[in-house]
Amino acid sequence: MALFTKSARQIKVLARDPVLLALIVVIFASVAIFVVYPLVKVLIASLQVRGTWTLETFSQLGQRRLYRNAIVNSLSVGALVGLLGVVIGYIAAFVLTRLDVPGRRILHYLTLLPIISPPFVSAVSILFLFGFNGVITKQVLGLQDFSIYGFHGVVLSQVLTFAPIAYLSLRGVLSSINPVLEDAALNVGASGWQAFWKVTFPLSLPGVASAFLIVFIESMSDFGNPLVLAGAAFPMLAPQAYLEITGSFNLSRGAMLAVVLLIPSLTAFAIQRYYLGKRQYVTVTGKPSASASRIVSPGVKWSLYALVVLFAAVVTLFYGVIVIGAFTRVWGFDYAPTLAHFAYVFDVGFDAVTDTLIIALITTPLSGVLGMVVAFLIVRQRFPGHDLLEFGAILSFAVPGTVVGIGYILAFNSPPFVLTGTLTILVLCFVFRYVPVGIQSGVAVLRQIDPSIEEAARNLGAGSVTTFRKVTLPLIAPAFFTGLVYAFVRAMTAISAAIFLVSANWNLMTVQILNQVGSGRLGVAAAYSLVVIGIVLVAIVIIQTGVARMTRHSVSVKV
Amino acid sequence: MTESVRIQNLVKAFDNPDKTAKPVLAVDTVSLDIKPGELVTLLGPSGCGKTTLLRMVAGFEEPTAGEIYFGDRHMNNVPPNRRDATMVFQSYAIFPHLSIFENVAFGLRLKSLKTAALEKRVTDVLDMVGLSGMANRSPNQLSGGQQQRVALARAIVMEPRLLLFDEPLSNLDAKLRDQMRVEIRELQQRLGITSLYVTHDQIEAMSISDRIVIMRGGKVEQVGTPREIYAQPANRFVAEFIGRANFMSAKVVDQNTVSVAGTQLAVATPLEAAPGTDVTLLIRPEFITLSASEGMLAGSVKRVMFLGNLTEYLVEVPGTEPWLIELSGADSGIFAVGETVNLSLPAAALHVLME
Numbered sequence: 050m051a052l053f054t055k056s057a058r059q060i061k062v063l064a065r066d067p068v069l070l071a072l073i074v075v076i077f078a079s080v081a082i083f084v085v086y087p088l089v090k091v092l093i094a095s096l097q098v099r100g101t102w103t104l105e106t107f108s109q110l111g112q113r114r115l116y117r118n119a120i121v122n123s124l125s126v127g128a129l130v131g132l133l134g135v136v137i138g139y140i141a142a143f144v145l146t147r148l149d150v151p152g153r154r155i156l157h158y159l160t161l162l163p164i165i166s167p168p169f170v171s172a173v174s175i176l177f178l179f180g181f182n183g184v185i186t187k188q189v190l191g192l193q194d195f196s197i198y199g200f201h202g203v204v205l206s207q208v209l210t211f212a213p214i215a216y217l218s219l220r221g222v223l224s225s226i227n228p229v230l231e232d233a234a235l236n237v238g239a240s241g242w243q244a245f246w247k248v249t250f251p252l253s254l255p256g257v258a259s260a261f262l263i264v265f266i267e268s269m270s271d272f273g274n275p276l277v278l279a280g281a282a283f284p285m286l287a288p289q290a291y292l293e294i295t296g297s298f299n300l301s302r303g304a305m306l307a308v309v310l311l312i313p314s315l316t317a318f319a320i321q322r323y324y325l326g327k328r329q330y331v332t333v334t335g336k337p338s339a340s341a342s343r344i345v346s347p348g349v350k351w352s353l354y355a356l357v358v359l360f361a362a363v364v365t366l367f368y369g370v371i372v373i374g375a376f377t378r379v380w381g382f383d384y385a386p387t388l389a390h391f392a393y394v395f396d397v398g399f400d401a402v403t404d405t406l407i408i409a410l411i412t413t414p415l416s417g418v419l420g421m422v423v424a425f426l427i428v429r430q431r432f433p434g435h436d437l438l439e440f441g442a443i444l445s446f447a448v449p450g451t452v453v454g455i456g457y458i459l460a461f462n463s464p465p466f467v468l469t470g471t472l473t474i475l476v477l478c479f480v481f482r483y484v485p486v487g488i489q490s491g492v493a494v495l496r497q498i499d500p501s502i503e504e505a506a507r508n509l510g511a512g513s514v515t516t517f518r519k520v521t522l523p524l525i526a527p528a529f530f531t532g533l534v535y536a537f538v539r540a541m542t543a544i545s546a547a548i549f550l551v552s553a554n555w556n557l558m559t560v561q562i563l564n565q566v567g568s569g570r571l572g573v574a575a576a577y578s579l580v581v582i583g584i585v586l587v588a589i590v591i592i593q594t595g596v597a598r599m600t601r602h603s604v605s606v607k608v
Numbered sequence: 609m610t611e612s613v614r615i616q617n618l619v620k621a622f623d624n625p626d627k628t629a630k631p632v633l634a635v636d637t638v639s640l641d642i643k644p645g646e647l648v649t650l651l652g653p654s655g656c657g658k659t660t661l662l663r664m665v666a667g668f669e670e671p672t673a674g675e676i677y678f679g680d681r682h683m684n685n686v687p688p689n690r691r692d693a694t695m696v697f698q699s700y701a702i703f704p705h706l707s708i709f710e711n712v713a714f715g716l717r718l719k720s721l722k723t724a725a726l727e728k729r730v731t732d733v734l735d736m737v738g739l740s741g742m743a744n745r746s747p748n749q750l751s752g753g754q755q756q757r758v759a760l761a762r763a764i765v766m767e768p769r770l771l772l773f774d775e776p777l778s779n780l781d782a783k784l785r786d787q788m789r790v791e792i793r794e795l796q797q798r799l800g801i802t803s804l805y806v807t808h809d810q811i812e813a814m815s816i817s818d819r820i821v822i823m824r825g826g827k828v829e830q831v832g833t834p835r836e837i838y839a840q841p842a843n844r845f846v847a848e849f850i851g852r853a854n855f856m857s858a859k860v861v862d863q864n865t866v867s868v869a870g871t872q873l874a875v876a877t878p879l880e881a882a883p884g885t886d887v888t889l890l891i892r893p894e895f896i897t898l899s900a901s902e903g904m905l906a907g908s909v910k911r912v913m914f915l916g917n918l919t920e921y922l923v924e925v926p927g928t929e930p931w932l933i934e935l936s937g938a939d940s941g942i943f944a945v946g947e948t949v950n951l952s953l954p955a956a957a958l959h960v961l962m963e
Binding site for chain 1: 623666667668670685687688689690691692693694695697698699701702703704705714715718719762766
């Protein structure tokens with residue numbers, strides 16, 4: 050009863066601002082259609098065989114060893130990658146935020162590099178280095194029967210791909226723990242170790258758990274690395290679901306595996322968001338304390354530093370190999386330099402480049418603005434279904450791309466929504482899949498901005514749209530930048546959901562890379578990868594300039 | 609331009625965090641009339657509902673019940689951006705991404721004013737608040753006091769029907785605060801804009817207001833001019849909130865007399881209460897005089913504090929609470945701790961509270 054009167058009151062207030070009300074309704078509807086509805090379709094498909102309700106597909110889990118193995122393999126890879134990723138990320142974050150060591154800036158960028166690269170870069174590098182014709186395995190060590198395919202290959206590739214995510218998240222956690230706390234521990238007689246284990250580490254523990262779960266989700270959802278490196282003897286959930294649908298045309302089994310894939314991801318997401326989220330000890334005081342940590346001895350300090358340098362060196366090696374591979378005629382046999390791979394990209398495969406660019410260019414502003422609008426609604430507005438909208442809008446962060454892809458082909462292949470094969474379906478998929486990062490950073494920034502600044506704009510006569518455009522958006526520009534860059538990078542590098550949605554008319558570079566890897570043309574794959582990385586770097590610079598222009602304090606009047 | 613404001617039975621209920629409990633009434637049935645050009649202050653401790661009341665007038669909070677009128681116009685359903693009641697925010701709420709000029713021009717630009725007219729109005733107002741020459745600065749280059757002036761300029765440049773102040777001086781240091789409150793009062797008088805001003809600082813309220821509204825727990829305790837509130841507080845809460853006071857238990861003797869610890873004291877205002885009624889006698893410490901030889905009550909000095917412009921005494925009189933007495937600089941330093949003194953209590957200084 051009280052709930053209804055409250056909702057009625059909120060709607061009454063909103064009705065005075067029709068633009069805002071319409072916006073909320075439209076966003077609600079789109080989240081329902083493009084995030085929730087496909088998931089429901091996946092669930093329904095997994096529970097139906099030829100139109101009748103049944104648990105038959107799920108009983109396959111018990112009967113077929115292939116599926117059981119896929120579950121065990123995906124979970125164990127996810128757990129190990131999460132663990133290794135957090136260890137590497139923690140060390141890198143600690144060294145680069147708390148210790149006074151040379152080259153911090155360059156090490157920071159090198160550590161982050163894998164985040165912006167297409168999904169196959171590390172897999173292709175691993176094939177270049179450790180494959181049947183790999184430089185290290187064949188040329189250097191002369192191994193004959195070594196196989197990189199399987200557990201170790203996937204783990205290696207994923208650690209390299211996802212440790213930077215753990216690094217980024219732990220960096221934020223560690224840099225906001227005030228070093229004075231460590232000083233206080235030392236001051237009352239703790240040793241360096243004790244100060245770390247009893248103060249710094251416990252304070253960062255929720256962040257550590259959170260980083261582990263994020264990497265775990267990423268690993269479970271990862272499609273590219275397992276597809277290239279798992280091999281037939283090591284089935285994993287995401288590629289297996291894809292193979293069921295594209296290989297065996299068995300929608301209900303694919304959907305069933307998608308549901309199985311969804312469960313651990315959603316569980317991890319729920320823990321990360323609703324349990325750990327409330328246990329972050331980090332406090333933003335607005336007083337950055339840049340003093341270096343005194344709890345490590347020089348020996349420990351330089352050992353940790355060496356580890357970080359080693360990781361950066363590995364990243365450099367992997368990318369160096371891609372560059373060389375892109376200009377090498379036939380890896381393993383003929384190392385003569387050539388531009389043939391690029392010629393192929395810009396000649397035969399150029400459609401994929403333009404398609405990808407068009408899609409990314411449409412997706413980026415839509416996703417960026419949507420993210421900021423939703424963040425604004427979540428933080429600043431009260432309306433019925435507020436929490437539901439927040440959950441729905443960031444839900445897709447935890448949903449593996451494979452599940453989204455299957456959901457989209459199930460949902461948008463038949464009336465009322467026929468979108469398969471179009472540009473629209475790719476754009477919509479990308480917008481709603483990659484908007485959560487923008488939303489979350491928007492929410493984080495907006496929560497730190499005094500609401501009275503926006504009230505002041507309203508008070509001076511600005512309507513809600515004007516207030517958002519002229520005040521809110523410039524104030525949350527850093528989050529807007531994050532949202533735009535993330536959307537662009539992901540649109541350029543997406544594979545797991547997109548692979549279900551591409552068509553003859555609209556193809557993507559990442560799918561091309563996969564095809565080239567599949568047919569053994571690693572040089573072309575490397576060339577494509579370099580083109581993607583190049584475009585992404587250029588785009589980041591352009592976006593940064595644009596956002597900086599937007600926030601520059603405008604002095605348009607000479608007095 | 610300037611406008612009267614009528615607030616009728618205004619209520620604001622917030623949901624209790626404990627869902628089963630009753631809603632919290634932040635503002636509980638408040639009525640208030642503000643005359644055109646008047647500056648009315650809402651004064652009370654934190655949590656008394658004064659800011660919520662102000663925010664309802666600004667349109668940032670939705671009244672649960674009750675009406676708000678500007679002149680004859682019913683305002684409840686007017687969105688905040690159409691109220692023409694500009695506000696000076698406690699945090700100043702300066703737009704950090706805009707220059708000082710653009711901050712002040714923000715509202716005028718939304719009215720699509722001609723550039724020349726806009727520039728003139730902004731420049732004039734910046735002159736008025738003493739910020740000429742700073743138009744092109746960025747907000748983070750300004751001191752707290754200067755930011756305060758920007759917030760003020762941004763509000764008055766709109767020539768609003770009503771000016772709202774939400775504890776505008778609470779972030780300034782004491783000296784600047786004294787200076788700014790004089791400036792705000794002078795500006796408000798010069799422009800003649802009806803103003804509603806929220807503060808928890810009684811000196812601020814006393815010094816700038818035409819009338820003061822004392823609030824507690826969402827309710828109005830008393831409305832009156834600063835003089836009325838000080839001299840005839842409606843109850844002990846108001847008396848304690850405004851200035852300092854001695855509260856003594858007393859009994860009504862007759863229409864013109866009360867007794868305190870057996871001593872009969874004459875009061876100036878005739879009493880309505882029946883003889884024998886228990887009342888509280890309120891005496892401001894600066895109205896009491898001390899003498900070594902003659903007075904109405906005798907006591908001994910317990911504490912002396914020399915404060916420069918005055919000296920503060922704590923005197924113990926048998927059968928009563930200790931008395932606080934302030935003697936101005938001229939008479940200071942006459943009595944020492946332990947000395948016996950006599951208190952004189954002029955009839956006009958005795959205010960009887962029926963509680």
